[in-house]
Amino acid sequence: MxxxxxxxxxxxxxxxxxxxxxxxxxxxxxxxxxxxxxxxxxxxxxxxxxxxxxxxxxxxxxxxxxxxxxxxxxxxxxxxxxxxxxxxxxxxxxxxxxxxxxxxxxxxxxxxxxxxxxxxxxSPPRPVAEAEIAARRAWCHKMLGRIRRGGDADVEANYRRAWLLFDLLELYFVFRGRHYLGPKESFRFLAAEDGPAYEAFSAALAPGAPTSAVEALVARVLSG
Incomplete structure (x- = not known):
């Protein structure tokens, strides 16, 4: 019962x-x-x-x-x-x-x-297969290329920009074999442990940020 x-x-x-x-x-x-x-x-x-x-x-x-x-x-x-x-x-x-x-x-x-x-x-998170890591890195480059080609008036390019910016925070931790604990805890960690990455996110996420700021952020995330 x-x-x-x-x-x-x-x-x-x-x-x-x-x-x-x-x-x-x-x-x-x-x-x-x-x-x-x-x-x-x-x-x-x-x-x-x-x-x-x-x-x-x-x-x-x-x-x-x-x-x-x-x-x-x-x-x-x-x-x-x-x-x-x-x-x-x-x-x-x-x-x-x-x-x-x-x-x-x-x-x-x-x-x-x-x-x-x-x-x-x-304990460390479950390892991600090397092939999957490579695929995610390639995806970042593909998205960045589409953003560059699109321009400010291309709605799809702007959508991909938002998509990439959203995923990059979790990918930062995936590429470094660390647990991703959500945006609040993640930005707190970056501010304390990786100032350049924190600044790169701040610059790329600012309203009206240039594509160069997104490129710099992708480079920083992929450096892990």
């Missing part, structure tokens, strides 16, 4: 100190049958502002993976709902949970998942 969602009174007493968080945890339990909820992102790391998203992972016994994204009292809730089978031993697939907190965890599954995430981060 499928477990029924637990009522508000069954939520951990520790959540009483944070009514907005307690409300969202309760809603994930009631709406989706979650027994475990992990809070991550700036709200878990202690760097949130009043406008910061509520980033959450809800785990339930079964069912399909889904997403609950909506405004709650003017703040965005972004909750991923997954079955237990999708998280067991899958820490490498949930690196975005780094620094998270299992705010409801009656079975200890959230804590185990966070331990798996920490272990995955402590």
């Amino acid at each position: 499928e477990n029924r969602p637990e009522p508000r009174a069954a939520l951990p007493e520790a959540l009483a100190a944070d009514p907005p968080l307690a409300r969202l945890v309760n809603e994930l339990c009631l709406r989706h049958g979650c027994h475990t909820v992990v809070l991550y992102g700036s709200r878990a790391l202690g760097t949130a502002t009043a406008e910061s998203d509520w980033d959450m992972l809800g785990i339930r016994e079964g069912g399909e993976a889904t997403r609950d994204a909506r405004l709650v009292d003017g703040v965005f809730l972004d909750a991923f709902i997954v079955p237990e089978s999708g998280v067991v031993g899958a820490g490498a697939s949930f690196l975005h949970l780094r620094g998270g907190r299992a705010v409801r965890d009656p079975r200890g599954l959230g804590a185990r998942l966070l331990d798996d995430v920490a272990a995955a981060l402590a």
Whole structure:
């Protein structure tokens, strides 16, 4: 028999100190049958502002993976709902949970998942085949050539420019055998560890940046 969602009174007493968080945890339990909820992102790391998203992972016994994204009292809730089978031993697939907190965890599954995430981060990412690395490098050159030929009025060239700029951040880390942890953490890393790359991204991403700035960024990314 499928477990029924637990009522508000069954939520951990520790959540009483944070009514907005307690409300969202309760809603994930009631709406989706979650027994475990992990809070991550700036709200878990202690760097949130009043406008910061509520980033959450809800785990339930079964069912399909889904997403609950909506405004709650003017703040965005972004909750991923997954079955237990999708998280067991899958820490490498949930690196975005780094620094998270299992705010409801009656079975200890959230804590185990966070331990798996920490272990995955402590190890290098799975190697990318040399042929795939070569293909991605060739793709960067191909895109850059199309951008050069297109000109400012070529909508396809401008689309490819945006596409290339978006992918280059992750490719920087792929080419160096490092975990890619999203834009916020990645730019923080670059600012601290690779100033020239940070400046190259800043120049290429600036509104109205010349194609030469994109070329310089591609050269920097491919130097890894």
